Amino acid sequence: MNTPIFQSARLLAATLAVCLAPTLFAPQAVQAATEGPVKLQSLRGAEIDASDPEGEGTRYGRDQPVLPRDFVQQPPLIPHAIRGYTITKNFNKCLDCHSWSRAKETGATKISVTHFKTREGEELSSVSPRRYFCVQCHVPQSDAKPLVGNTFKPGSGLR
Amino acid sequence: MDNTSKRGLIGRLRGAGWGLVALVFLGGILFWGGFNTAMEWTNREEFCISCHEMKDNVYQEYRNTIHASNRSGVRATCPDCHVPKEWGHKMLRKLQASNEVLHKILGSIDTPEKFNAKRLELAKHEWERMKKTDSRECRNCHNYESFDYAEQGRRSSRMHQTGLNEGKTCIDCHKGIAHQLPVVEQAIGADKGGATPEEFHPSQPKGAEGSAAAH
Numbered sequence: 001m002n003t004p005i006f007q008s009a010r011l012l013a014a015t016l017a018v019c020l021a022p023t024l025f026a027p028q029a030v031q032a033a034t035e036g037p038v039k040l041q042s043l044r045g046a047e048i049d050a051s052d053p054e055g056e057g058t059r060y061g062r063d064q065p066v067l068p069r070d071f072v073q074q075p076p077l078i079p080h081a082i083r084g085y086t087i088t089k090n091f092n093k094c095l096d097c098h099s100w101s102r103a104k105e106t107g108a109t110k111i112s113v114t115h116f117k118t119r120e121g122e123e124l125s126s127v128s129p130r131r132y133f134c135v136q137c138h139v140p141q142s143d144a145k146p147l148v149g150n151t152f153k154p155g156s157g158l159r
Numbered sequence: 160m161d162n163t164s165k166r167g168l169i170g171r172l173r174g175a176g177w178g179l180v181a182l183v184f185l186g187g188i189l190f191w192g193g194f195n196t197a198m199e200w201t202n203r204e205e206f207c208i209s210c211h212e213m214k215d216n217v218y219q220e221y222r223n224t225i226h227a228s229n230r231s232g233v234r235a236t237c238p239d240c241h242v243p244k245e246w247g248h249k250m251l252r253k254l255q256a257s258n259e260v261l262h263k264i265l266g267s268i269d270t271p272e273k274f275n276a277k278r279l280e281l282a283k284h285e286w287e288r289m290k291k292t293d294s295r296e297c298r299n300c301h302n303y304e305s306f307d308y309a310e311q312g313r314r315s316s317r318m319h320q321t322g323l324n325e326g327k328t329c330i331d332c333h334k335g336i337a338h339q340l341p342v343v344e345q346a347i348g349a350d351k352g353g354a355t356p357e358e359f360h361p362s363q364p365k366g367a368e369g370s371a372a373a374h
Binding site for chain 2: 062063064065080081084086088089090091092095096099100101102106107126127128129132
């Protein structure tokens with residue numbers, strides 16, 4: 001549905017980048033020759049190629065009820081700690097409670113049926129292996145201080 | 160009657176000499192103390208590693224878990240979970256485990272590949288042993304009668320109360336807490352030939368009939 005728009009937007013961006021590249025980078029190259037390289041740093045103040053400074057360690061809170069969603073199609077957040085919950089080739093700890101066969105006994109939220117599809121949209125009888133790595137999309141929460149300001153508001157239908 | 164037999168015993172002891180009695184008594188203490196010290200000496204992490212095939216596989220996996228490293232530094236080392244505390248059970252387990260020394264010499268599982276090929280079978284042995292003893296070694300430290308459900312998380316509080324009422328034992332749910340799990344079938348992708356759902360979450364716990372009837 002949205003693909004044509006995205007494609008055209010991407011095309012536009014690419015064209016712009018190609019056109020503007022000489023005008024944008026040429027003066028910088030001259031500057032670099034005289035003033036040395038531009039100093040880049042990460043949001044936490046470290047060099048971009050260095051590790052971030054060690055903080056006090058992320059502390060994940062205790063179990064909470066289901067957390068609200070902030071935007072349409074947001075993968076639901078994990079409202080509990082997941083320390084030691086490994087996802088290996090042999091075993092997926094998340095599936096041990098969230099799979100359909102286990103959810104009733106454990107009281108966990110069942111995996112959405114949207115996960116029972118192949119990349120081509122073909123329906124499967126069980127969770128698609130491409131959805132195996134849960135924490136690629138679903139993440140636990142900590143009350144970390146935001147690094148930058150943010151004025152984002154949830155969509156009107158989700159407030 | 161009682162009095163005379165006692166006197167007889169004392170008399171006989173006097174005949175043998177109090178010194179000999181004391182010597183045997185002291186010898187007994189020394190022998191028993193020595194035996195137990197030696198037995199305890201074999202119950203150390205380093206000793207386990209020296210004769211059981213574990214240094215490069217299960218021991219490494221254990222080092223990242225809560226039983227090896229945690230906030231307060233209270234640890235459960237190999238024997239705390241794998242060797243019973245009671246004397247009789249302990250001797251039996253030690254004898255059985257000598258078989259593993261043989262396999263250390265034979266090199267049956269001396270590479271990660273060989274070990275992983277056997278992981279399911281070895282894990283099942285431990286699950287079975289724990290199940291048979293109602294997770295006795297867990298309960299040396301974790302006494303569920305002292306659980307404070309208000310202090311437990313939302314999920315653990317619920318699961319512990321339901322599970323224990325159904326007569327379940329620790330190992331029924333807590334598998335792979337100190338070492339990595341073998342292949343487990345989880346209805347995703349192709350069949351991997353791992354532990355079946357029935358093996359991984361036994362539905363008929365030992366003694367369930369009795370406990371279930373009581374509730």
